[in-house]
Amino acid sequence: GAVVSQHPSRVICKSGTSVKIECRSLDFQATTMFWYRQFPKQSLMLMATSNEGSKATYEQGVEKDKFLINHASLTLSTLTVTSAHPEDSSFYICSARDETRSYNEQFFGPGTRLTVL
Amino acid sequence: AQRVTQPEKLLSVFKGAPVELKCNYSYSGSPELFWYVQYSRQRLQLLLRHISRESIKGFTADLNKGETSFHLKKPFAQEEDSAMYYCALSRGGSNYKLTFGKGTLLTVNP
Numbered sequence: 559g560a561v562v563s564q565h566p567s568r569v570i571c572k573s574g575t576s577v578k579i580e581c582r583s584l585d586f587q588a589t590t591m592f593w594y595r596q597f598p599k600q601s602l603m604l605m606a607t608s609n610e611g612s613k614a615t616y617e618q619g620v621e622k623d624k625f626l627i628n629h630a631s632l633t634l635s636t637l638t639v640t641s642a643h644p645e646d647s648s649f650y651i652c653s654a655r656d657e658t659r660s661y662n663e664q665f666f667g668p669g670t671r672l673t674v675l
Numbered sequence: 676a677q678r679v680t681q682p683e684k685l686l687s688v689f690k691g692a693p694v695e696l697k698c699n700y701s702y703s704g705s706p707e708l709f710w711y712v713q714y715s716r717q718r719l720q721l722l723l724r725h726i727s728r729e730s731i732k733g734f735t736a737d738l739n740k741g742e743t744s745f746h747l748k749k750p751f752a753q754e755e756d757s758a759m760y761y762c763a764l765s766r767g768g769s770n771y772k773l774t775f776g777k778g779t780l781l782t783v784n785p
Binding site for chain 2: 592600601604651655663669
């Protein structure tokens with residue numbers, strides 16, 4: 559149980575285009591999901607907290623107009639990288655929290671590799 | 676703001692040797708501490724958390740509030756323990772955001 563999927567696993571796009579990444583909790587409901595960014599050989603950096611039915615909460619320094627987050631259902635959050643540029647190339651990882659558990663455990667997706675040409 | 680420090684980027688040991696992955700944190704409140712592991716070509720997964728005080732795959736970690744540390748230990752390393760290990764902190768209560776350390780790549784040699 560507690561599986562999180564991401565789609566696509568890999569995407570290549572041209573500079574200036576927008577890319578949407580989906581994060582799904584497959585066998586549990588998640589009112590809270592998280593989006594991370596990971597640079598090569600570096601740690602995960604939290605970008606934003608995605609809240610079902612309300613606006614996402616962005617970390618300091620993350621442009622909310624650049625990284626649009628929508629959490630329209632209890633099992634799906636999407637991250638849209640708008641007007642992507644090469645510096646947006648990175649590994650994007652989502653996680654979801656299973657609220658039925660009494661402790662704070664986040665389940666991670668496999669990640670999406672974004673390459674902007 | 677909270678911070679998690681893992682001083683070793685790389686750690687290499689031989690099979691059967693003890694291993695300790697260091698983690699120090701800075702946070703003025705009462706945090707929750709976690710160790711996450713990422714095996715090659717796999718997603719990040721929870722290894723253990725300080726609240727449960729359990730041993731998973733032979734690993735243990737004790738929260739030392741005086742030294743603000745949460746080191747991960749295993750008395751006898753196995754080759755299958757080779758992976759990337761991340762220490763993470765959340766502020767506890769209803770704040771579930773995780774702050775990760777930079778990770779330590781553990782290699783267990785035969």
